[in-house]
Amino acid sequence: xxxxxxVGCGYWGINYVRVFSELxxxxxxRVCDLNEERLRLVHHKxxxxxxxxxxxxxxxxxxxxxxxxxxxxxxxxxxxxxxLLKNKHVLVxxxxxxxxxxxxxxxxxxxxxxxxxxxxxTFLYNPGILKIxxxxxxxxxxxxxxxxxxxxxxxxxxxxxxxxxxxxxHDISIFSFLLNTQPLWVSAxxxxxxxxxxxxxxxxxLGYPQNIIGNIHVSWINSNKVREVVVVGSKKRxxxxxxxxxxxxxxxxxxxxITGDVDTFGEFQLQLRDGDIISPRIETSEPLKxxxxxxxxxxxxxxxxxxxxxxxxxxxxxxSAITRSMExxxxxxxISQ
Ligand SMILES: NC(=O)c1ccc[n+]([C@@H]2O[C@H](COP(=O)([O-])OP(=O)(O)OC[C@H]3O[C@@H](n4cnc5c(N)ncnc54)[C@H](O)[C@@H]3O)[C@@H](O)[C@H]2O)c1
Numbered sequence: 001x002x003x004x005x006x007v008g009c010g011y012w013g014i015n016y017v018r019v020f021s022e023l024x025x026x027x028x029x030r031v032c033d034l035n036e037e038r039l040r041l042v043h044h045k046x047x048x049x050x051x052x053x054x055x056x057x058x059x060x061x062x063x064x065x066x067x068x069x070x071x072x073x074x075x076x077x078x079x080x081x082x083x084l085l086k087n088k089h090v091l092v093x094x095x096x097x098x099x100x101x102x103x104x105x106x107x108x109x110x111x112x113x114x115x116x117x118x119x120x121x122t123f124l125y126n127p128g129i130l131k132i133x134x135x136x137x138x139x140x141x142x143x144x145x146x147x148x149x150x151x152x153x154x155x156x157x158x159x160x161x162x163x164x165x166x167x168x169x170h171d172i173s174i175f176s177f178l179l180n181t182q183p184l185w186v187s188a189x190x191x192x193x194x195x196x197x198x199x200x201x202x203x204x205x206l207g208y209p210q211n212i213i214g215n216i217h218v219s220w221i222n223s224n225k226v227r228e229v230v231v232v233g234s235k236k237r238x239x240x241x242x243x244x245x246x247x248x249x250x251x252x253x254x255x256x257x258i259t260g261d262v263d264t265f266g267e268f269q270l271q272l273r274d275g276d277i278i279s280p281r282i283e284t285s286e287p288l289k290x291x292x293x294x295x296x297x298x299x300x301x302x303x304x305x306x307x308x309x310x311x312x313x314x315x316x317x318x319x320s321a322i323t324r325s326m327e328x329x330x331x332x333x334x335i336s337q
Pocket of ligand 1: 122
């Protein structure tokens with residue numbers, strides 16, 4: 001049995017309390033939050049869980065094997081470091097850290113202490129994204145041309161990070177997972193419409209090996225809530241719509257490619273493919289629960305998580321390059337590996 005402590009019980013953290021409470025092999029022993037109101041709410045729903053405002057108190061409990069950190073992004077480094085120093089395994093929400101050096105330090109610390117460090121890139125545990133991954137692995141799409149993600153909504157404005165740091169890590173982790181590679185460069189522009197210095201809208205372009213382009217649009221101020229990822233290939237296009245419970249993934253068997261000598265004018269043939277639109281059956285499991293089960297399996301079997309510290313650091317690295325590009329009105333920034 002793995003006993004779990006949860007730090008941060010806000011909008012997202014309370015989902016971890018629910019999920020782990022449903023997993024018999026990993027009871028939640030303690031929760032920690034600076035906000036008394038949140039602690040009262042958790043205790044009211046889960047009376048066996050011991051609430052505390054003190055991280056020190058939670059970490060001093062020798063019965064706790066693993067800690068979930070779901071505090072605001074800018075606090076991740078401090079909180080995760082404290083957990084690792086007390087020899088706890090850690091599952092931290094995205095992003096791993098907001099600074100590359102801090103992420104590096106956490107990875108090193110986890111290695112030294114032989115602790116599992118996992119980052120909550122939930123979409124890597126989403127059956128819809130896994131379906132797309134499966135199609136790509138079978139080369140069903142032909143040559144991948146580009147990916148496009150839209151993550152927009154109205155509200156839930158954060159105080160610690162801007163809209164780009166809040167939302168884009170999801171799509172960056174999805175793109176790298178689907179393509180099995182990291183972007184080489186990035187160009188990004190942002191807009192500050194509500195507060196003069198905090199971007200609430202972002203347009204990000206990423207360049208991947210083999211000339212594949214990734215494009216991400218994020219916004220906190222768009223009344224049209226969209227959670228969509230599109231992959232366009234020479235044979236097919238796949239659309240993942242996280243808000244569509246009936247048809248989460250649609251495969252359009254349509255695409256364009258050319259054959260023949262493409263460099264000789266008139267010597268090539270354009271091939272337009274027109275086929276069916278397929279809505280494959282997608283397993284209905286909860287991504288967050290899948291992610292937590294993966295974490296527990298890694299602890300039990302000594303496996304490296306799919307979204308381990310290094311995977312999380314790759315996302316932080318891309319986010320840092322995005323920030324630099326935004327500061328220079330979209331100038332391309334190379335991403336050092
Ligand atoms: N994977 C996803 O789909 C997803 C969705 C939403 C949020 N998140 C991530 O989850 C994390 C939390 O987001 P949220 O929306 O729940 O934020 P939130 O502001 O609603 O909750 C954060 C909670 O942490 C508490 N807190 C802050 N500092 C603390 C500290 N040092 N020790 C203990 N408690 C502390 C706050 O009092 C608050 O209750 C963020 O990293 C965010 O990026 C992930």
